[in-house]
Amino acid sequence: MPDLTASFPGPFPVSPHAADTAGQLERWLATYPLVASERARVALCDITGHGVARTFPGADPAGLALCADLLLWLTAFDDAYGEQTGAADPGALVARVADTVHVLNGRQPPGGGDVFCAALADVLARLGERAAPEGFLRVAAAVRDSLYGLVWEAHALAAGGRTAVPEYRAMRPHTVFVATVTALAEPVLGYELPSAVRESAPVRELESAVADLAGWINDLASYDREKARAGGAEPFGLPALLAAAEGYGLDEAFAAVCALCEAQAGKARAGIAGLAAAGGPGAVHARAVEGIAASYVWHIGHRRYGGG
């Protein structure tokens, strides 16, 4: 695993509502049973609840719950319909995502939809009450892109998983959901970034560095778990794709990905420092993005990935 202590030494700030958020997830899943296995459910509520408590340590309980529910929803959707299941029958995944398109447009899907549709409608209704219209639309777009990322990944896997590194890198912020988490920052923490700041080079570069970091450390951390789930096949992630592109062995590829993670963590830290020093709304956003980075750094030590 990469050594990120130079850029993100921890311990990371954590919300006092961490345990409550994990408990709320358990209750939400009692209403919307998205995860069949009890063992998976308990681990997922724990990592998601304690994770968002590190993502947005200053958020109120309702904001944390909203963020946790949406992230858990995406993760459970991916576990149920994406990855190997999606690759085995991409058309079935495409049909499930089609139902969510209707829900995202505030419509009832044909036949009423499954429990994932009902759960998504619940999250979107709460987001609509909390977020400004722009914020709502931005999160909804990110959810569309995440779901599209799962469709894209299923096709890439079905075609043998030989994706070029730039294509993988471009889509990875969506499949690891960090683009959705970033879109949630404003409505969950209650600030509004002026468009000019959101589209400025320092903010975009910081968000890109954190997005890369989030995806790649997840690739490293989930490697063993995904290899086991795929019956020993090479997981679809940066280590394998970089190995194929550069002719690396697995150890070399892991070392290269670690170095890339450390470089992006360094860029992220410098970007946070620059925006913080400049003050204003960019500084507020930099603190939010710092929490997002911290939570991805934190979560790779969780037992979902064989850690802690």
Place this chain on the structure above:
Amino acid sequence: MPDLTASFPGPFPVSPHAADTAGQLERWLATYPLVASERARVALCDITGHGVARTFPGADPAGLALCADLLLWLTAFDDAYGEQTGAADPGALVARVADTVHVLNGRQPPGGGDVFCAALADVLARLGERAAPEGFLRVAAAVRDSLYGLVWEAHALAAGGRTAVPEYRAMRPHTVFVATVTALAEPVLGYELPSAVRESAPVRELESAVADLAGWINDLASYDREKARAGGAEPFGLPALLAAAEGYGLDEAFAAVCALCEAQAGKARAGIAGLAAAGGPGAVHARAVEGIAASYVWHIGHRRYGGG
């Protein structure tokens, strides 16, 4: 073809900039060559330019150009990568749409992208200058959904085209692009609908009736053209799906779809009248939606579909 004269008798109001809009499309396609065949290009510029001049007859030239370029872009993208081409290799379509996801997020796609990416970036930049942030996000969401609709359609076709009617009906507003046209109304005509009005039952029901009408009359009008393009195979559309679901012969199915179109046209007319009588922003929106319906009614007589 259905008899829509009771609800939409025509002649429809048309912008004085109709011919200029068609000419502007020709110039835009000289910069962004999205259509290989000259014959197809000429027909597409003509139907799109004169169509949007009936969709938004009161729009200024820049608004008409924006709407025309985006609609032509969607149609050309569908012709190039969707339909039978998409069904033959859904993974290739999924990769092309992935590039557009990056463009929709204001990013450069890996490798820089093709001419469709460059053209989409141009349209989005102009939309961003014209539209309020909410309007921009709403159109961008509709474009995402349209592109997702093409992915969905390719998979449905690849699986043999045996989609249930409710699934088809739910996605059809996206694949016929009427949801995108509806999202364009506010930025192109320069009004802003309060959220409560946009989400009110009368507005939603009117938009649904017009969306159904647009999709189904297009299915009828494009039937011969699509059957020829598919080498004689039954086109993926409401006539064939309704025939399969109800055990109809082709003539019966056509008659049933005509009756459904006439019923939705009647609903649309009643919805327009109701909103117009109530006044306020709903009345402004009803006039815009009336133009959208009119343009779909008008365009089925165009020579692209063997008409006039």
